[in-house]
Amino acid sequence: MENLSFAMNGGEGPRSYALNSSFQRSAFEAQKRLIDEAISENLDPTMTFTSSSSKDLITIADLGCSTGPNTFIAMHSITEAIKNHYRRHKLLPAHQTLEFQVFFNDQVSNDFNTLFKNLPPNRSYFACGVPGSFRGRLFPNQSLHFVHSASTLHWLSRVPKDIVDRSSSAWNKGRIHHTDAPKEVGEAYEAQFKEDLENFLNARAEEVVGNGLMALQIPAAPDVVADDNKEIDPGRVFELLGSSLIDMARVGIMTEEKVDSFNLPIFYSPVKGVKAILEENKYFSVEKMEPLNLETFYAAPNVYTFVSLYRVVMEDLIKQHFGGAIVDELFDRFTQKVVEFPDIMNLRKLKIVMLFVLLKRKL
Structure with missing residues (x-):
């Protein structure tokens, strides 16, 4: 199957990513301390380009930046941490x-105008701005510091073809995700995730x-996973969305075949799977890997906010497959x-781990 290319909702309206990305902002706030520590403990001031003699220029890339404002918060925090590191050590x-050069990257269809x-x-x-998929090369050889x-x-870069x-x-009939699907479906998703992450690491x-x-x-x-029925798989969100599509097919709004051919390119790998792929890669060392505590930074949303968070990230993908009318x-x-299922919004019950990972390029 062809690689997917879709973007978060652009603009600055009520259904834009810019106004409906509070969860993503909270996740960055939760990792800010770790990024500050990573720069303080691991940034090597002797890093230089192979293509430039400038030792006082730091290049940074934010991959998957979308439209803001979260990327601006992240870039400000990172540049300030680097400046403080240089001042502290009189480097x-x-x-x-x-000086800093920041490259903002996302898919070619991203709303760079709003950004x-x-x-x-x-x-x-x-x-x-650097449009294009980060699964492959985007920048010159040895040109990025951070x-x-x-x-x-x-x-994922694509929906696994077998499903x-x-x-x-592995045909995933009647579902749009691997949650509660036969093991062959999950295995197909896992294989695609491994391929994509390896491609990402090799390009970087x-x-x-x-x-x-x-x-x-x-x-x-x-x-x-705790076997007490209190934890909720985050994939249940996609089950609710998929059942909504099936309900619409049953009343003739679209065909069941159309729903069967739609699958979300999202995979939450077990932590051990992420760790294995990172450690197998011969180019980067894993300096730190730990879960973020999001509860301190993110308040439980109301239903409207919760639905909007998902709509802004999935609407373009849905339109490409079904058209905008639905x-x-x-x-x-x-x-x-x-x-009818409000527990899906409860961050404390969701079985999701937001991993912070710090990698260092080996010499």
Whole structure:
């Protein structure tokens, strides 16, 4: 199957990503301390480009930046932490000024106009947009000092081909995700996740300088699940969305075949699976990997806010497959199911682990 290309909802309206990404912002706030520590403890001031003699220019890439404002918060925090690190250790002569080049990356269909319209006027970095998939090369050889990517790597580059093949044992009929599906479906998703993460690491290995850093935030699943029926798989959200689509097919709004051919390219790998892939990669060392505590930073949303969080990230994907005419009714039906199952909004009950991972490029 072809690689997917879709973006979060653009603009600045009530259904834009810019106004409906509070969860993602909370996740960054939860990892801010870890990024500050990572820079303080691991940033190597002797890093240089192979293609430039400038030792006072730091290049940073935010992969999967969307439209803001979260990426601006992240880039401000990272650049300030680096500046503090240089000041603390007196790493620059008095007459030199540390400069930053920030590359904002997302899919070609991302709303870069909104992103650049809202660039902070008092930013301390030069900004550049880099459209394209981060599964492959985006930057020149050894040109990046610091890479950041948050809540992006659980998105797959494509839907595993076997799960939409009627002749395959992994055919995912009647579902749009691997939750509660036959094991062959989960295995197909897991294999695609492994391929995608390996491609991501291999591409960055060519772009990041020796001793350069990558700070990644990866949504994952716990390795051990409590057997007390109190925990809720985050995939249940996709079950509610999928059942809404099936209900619409049953009343003739679309065909069941159309629903059967739609699967979400999302996989929450068990933590041990993420760790294994990272440790098998020969280019980066794992300096830190620990779960974030989101509860301190994120308040339980109301139903409208919760549905909007999912709509802004899935609407483009849904439109590409079903067309735009079904979107309002789909999310009205989805909203009603969330009302009937409010525990799905309870962060304390969800079986999800937000992993903070710090990688260092080996010399």
